[in-house]
Amino acid sequence: MVVVTAMRIGELAERAGTSVKTIRYYDRIGVLRPAERSESGYRLYGEDALDRYRFVRAAQAVGLRLGEIREIIALRDQGETPCGFVVDLIGRRAAELDTRIVELAALRDELRSLDRRARRLDPRRCHPRLVCHVIDGGA
Amino acid sequence: MVVVTAMRIGELAERAGTSVKTIRYYDRIGVLRPAERSESGYRLYGEDALDRYRFVRAAQAVGLRLGEIREIIALRDQGETPCGFVVDLIGRRAAELDTRIVELAALRDELRSLDRRARRLDPRRCHPRLVCHVIDGGA
DNA sequence: CTAAAGCCTCCCCTGTAGGGGAGAGTCAAG
DNA sequence: CTTGACTCTCCCCTACAGGGGAGGCTTTAG
Numbered sequence: 001m002v003v004v005t006a007m008r009i010g011e012l013a014e015r016a017g018t019s020v021k022t023i024r025y026y027d028r029i030g031v032l033r034p035a036e037r038s039e040s041g042y043r044l045y046g047e048d049a050l051d052r053y054r055f056v057r058a059a060q061a062v063g064l065r066l067g068e069i070r071e072i073i074a075l076r077d078q079g080e081t082p083c084g085f086v087v088d089l090i091g092r093r094a095a096e097l098d099t100r101i102v103e104l105a106a107l108r109d110e111l112r113s114l115d116r117r118a119r120r121l122d123p124r125r126c127h128p129r130l131v132c133h134v135i136d137g138g139a
Numbered sequence: 140m141v142v143v144t145a146m147r148i149g150e151l152a153e154r155a156g157t158s159v160k161t162i163r164y165y166d167r168i169g170v171l172r173p174a175e176r177s178e179s180g181y182r183l184y185g186e187d188a189l190d191r192y193r194f195v196r197a198a199q200a201v202g203l204r205l206g207e208i209r210e211i212i213a214l215r216d217q218g219e220t221p222c223g224f225v226v227d228l229i230g231r232r233a234a235e236l237d238t239r240i241v242e243l244a245a246l247r248d249e250l251r252s253l254d255r256r257a258r259r260l261d262p263r264r265c266h267p268r269l270v271c272h273v274i275d276g277g278a
Numbered sequence: 279c280t281a282a283a284g285c286c287t288c289c290c291c292t293g294t295a296g297g298g299g300a301g302a303g304t305c306a307a308g
Numbered sequence: 309c310t311t312g313a314c315t316c317t318c319c320c321c322t323a324c325a326g327g328g329g330a331g332g333c334t335t336t337a338g
Contacts, residue, residue, distance in 0.1 A: 001338060007286090010285080019327085020284090020285085021326065022327095024326095025325070025327095040285085041283060041285080041286060041333085041334090042334080042335090043285085043286090051269060052270070055270045055271070058274050058275040059275075060255065060276050060325095062246065063250065064323075066324080067324095072270060075150060076270045082270065082271050083257065083260070083271065084271060086257065086274065087258070087273065090239055090253055090254050091250075091254055094250040094251055097244075098247060100243060101240055101243050105236075107236060107238065108237060109203060111202065111229045111230075111233040112233055114201065115233065116227060118225065118229070119226070121222070122300095126313095131191070131192060131212055132194070132215065132222065133192045134222060134225050135194065135195045135198050135201065136197040138234070148314090148315070148316095149315080159314095159315085160297060160298085161296065161297095163296095163317095163323075168295095177304095178305090179304055179305085181314090181316075182315085199295095204294075204295090
């Protein structure tokens with residue numbers, strides 16, 4: 001109730017360098033709730049909203065999803081330190097990334113190999129009953 | 140019209156090892172159309188449908204999307220050889236993958252670095268006005 | 279006082295590859 | 309003839325992070 005400097009959503013969005021839609025969305029999913037509402041229902045934010053917003057962006061930048069960020073913030077708002085949770089999360093995410101990178105590298109290698117093979121094949125011979133022997137010729 | 144061995148959708152799905160829904164979907168988006176329809180509207184497929192299906196799966200397996208696969212098939216059905224198109228496609232896809240892999244590796248490295256930093260930080264000191272100094276402390 | 283700008287909620291849209299289910303017609307066996 | 313399995317079309321749903329716009333208040337500047 002004692003909001004010293006109350007920003008409305010437009011000002012927050014502009015100072016944060018984002019869109020009003022995004023701020024509203026963050027409210028809806030619970031990662032950035034307004035300090036209060038005006039009598040007419042307008043969202044009112046304090047200065048800390050900017051820090052919160054930057055945290056959300058920083059967390060997104062390291063690959064966390066908004067649902068996970070909401071959990072971190074919920075822990076913090078319950079007075080707990082989310083550090084343990086965060087460490088688990090980024091450890092797991094790093095491991096998932098490793099797996100994903102290996103998969104993508106394998107896929108890329110297969111594409112390169114298809115590419116080399118395709119260049120050796122004679123296009124004029126490319127006319128069996130199959131669609132394209134570059135792709136399913138190797139099966 | 141002269142369909143020697145006419146399969147209905149259930150049989151094709153079973154022999155292909157997939158679902159009826161998938162075959163119907165492939166028809167709708169144009170990657171696997173039935174040879175004809177029965178009087179009552181049932182989809183009827185020839186033996187070649189199995190080859191087509193396998194081609195679609197092989198193409199998906201190397202990372203092509205159904206929209207792209209449809210283009211390849213359309214070329215083939217227009218009597219052209221899709222080889223050139225396919226070679227371009229897989230070349231571009233491989234390049235995209237390279238970029239993506241580099242991005243993901245950078246992200247993973249950043250996560251690992253956050254992880255190491257988090258383990259050095261004292262959780263009891265984790266209580267500023269920010270949510271989590273593991274994440275936004277480095278900004 | 280009035281017009282413009284800002285804000286509200288609500289609803290649909292994006293892309294990918296289908297999945298789930300409703301309601302209705304069809305086909306084979308008993 | 310009937311029952312059960314099969315098929316048809318049509319419509320909504322999924323994840324993700326919002327974007328676009330309608331229709332209706334509120335606030336602010338002139």
